[in-house]
Amino acid sequence: GAGVSQSPRYKVAKRGQDVALRCDPISGHVSLFWYQQALGQGPEFLTYFQNEAQLDKSGLPSDRFFAERPEGSVSTLKIQRTQQEDSAVYLCASSSSGTGTYEQYFGPGTRLTVT
Amino acid sequence: QKEVEQDPGPLSVPEGAIVSLNCTYSNSAFQYFMWYRQYSRKGPELLMYTYSSGNKEDGRFTAQVDKSSKYISLFIRDSQPSDSATYLCAMGHMEYGNKLVFGAGTILRVKS
Numbered sequence: 055g056a057g058v059s060q061s062p063r064y065k066v067a068k069r070g071q072d073v074a075l076r077c078d079p080i081s082g083h084v085s086l087f088w089y090q091q092a093l094g095q096g097p098e099f100l101t102y103f104q105n106e107a108q109l110d111k112s113g114l115p116s117d118r119f120f121a122e123r124p125e126g127s128v129s130t131l132k133i134q135r136t137q138q139e140d141s142a143v144y145l146c147a148s149s150s151s152g153t154g155t156y157e158q159y160f161g162p163g164t165r166l167t168v169t
Numbered sequence: 170q171k172e173v174e175q176d177p178g179p180l181s182v183p184e185g186a187i188v189s190l191n192c193t194y195s196n197s198a199f200q201y202f203m204w205y206r207q208y209s210r211k212g213p214e215l216l217m218y219t220y221s222s223g224n225k226e227d228g229r230f231t232a233q234v235d236k237s238s239k240y241i242s243l244f245i246r247d248s249q250p251s252d253s254a255t256y257l258c259a260m261g262h263m264e265y266g267n268k269l270v271f272g273a274g275t276i277l278r279v280k281s
Contacts, residue, residue, distance in 0.1 A: 058212070085267060094177070096257050096271030097213065110266050145212055149267070156201040156261040156269060160212035 056080070058161035060146050066167045067136045075131045075164045079148030086129050087158060088121055091143040100144075103129060136168045172196050175258055175272030184281045188245040192258035192272045195239065199260040199270075202234050204243045207255045207274065216256075217243065248279045 059078040067073050079086050085104055089097035090113075099113040105126035114121070118137075123129040133140055143165050147158040175192045182188055190204075201220055205213035217232040219225045219241075225232045231244040241260075245252055255276050259269040 087268070089269075089271075094273070096173075096175070096259075096273050097269075098271070099268040102267055110268060113268070156203060156259075156267065157215060157218055158269060159215060160205075162210075162212045165210075 058146055058148050058159055060144075060161040060164050062164060063162060064165050064167075066169060069136060069138060069168055071136050072132065072134045073136055073166065075133075075144050075166070077129045077131070077146030077161060079127065079129070079146070080150075080159060083148035083150050083159075084126075085149040085151065085158075086123055087147040087149070088129070088131050089145040089147065089160075090115075091145055091163070093142075097145050100131070133166075136166075138168050141166055141168045170195065171273075172270050173258060173260060173272040176275055177273055179276040179278055181278045181280060182248055184248060184250060184279055186248050186279075188248050188252070188277060188279075190243040190245075190256050190258075190275050190277070192241050193239055194241075194260060196260075196262070196270075197236070197239065198262040198264055200263065201261040202232070202241050203259040203261075203269070204230075204232055205257040205259060205271075206252075207257060209254075213257055245277075248277075250279050250281045253277055253279050 088100040091097045102110040103123040118134045143163040204217040207213045233242045255274040258272040
């Protein structure tokens with residue numbers, strides 16, 4: 055079946071612009087995660103949804119970052135007033151179970167470059 | 170100090186070699202251990218998933234967890250050029266909810 059999809063794949067933003075990144079999880083997957091991956095580093099957790107509920111947003115680096123999943127399927131990560139340090143790959147992952155499972159399946163990521 | 174440490178490499182081996190990739194961690198609460206493979210400009214792909222200590226084998230891949238030493242390994246037998254990628258270890262535990270903590274990744278190059 056179809057995997058996790060993300061759009062756009064590449065995004066260039068000027069400093070100060072707002073951006074919105076979209077994630078379509080695997081159909082029926084309850085859990086959805088956002089991670090940020092800097093060049094040469096492993097992914098770092100940003101936030102977690104179980105259905106439409108955002109249960110953990112401890113990894114969001116500032117209040118400029120906002121995520122939503124209003125109907126429990128598609129999710130959007132929004133970054134306001136982008137800064138150069140926001141340049142990274144933003145990965146979305148989904149999982150079939152709401153609790154106790156760590157088998158997360160990742161999308162291809164959105165590469166954000168802030169100039 | 171990071172919770173999960175992983176040698177970034179690059180690790181370069183000839184085709185057919187046995188590859189050993191490793192991670193160490195500091196938090197003894199970690200219970201779930203995973204290995205992901207990431208090709209350039211792609212998302213991580215789940216290779217192996219292990220709960221607690223022990224070994225797990227899947228084809229050419231073997232994952233080992235030694236909780237007493239806080240050390241996990243991934244072995245790749247009969248390595249192929251198509252195995253050239255970055256290998257990421259990841260871990261989780263109940264106190265962290267469902268989030269994963271990743272190592273920085275090891276770059277592997279298999280030469281034909």
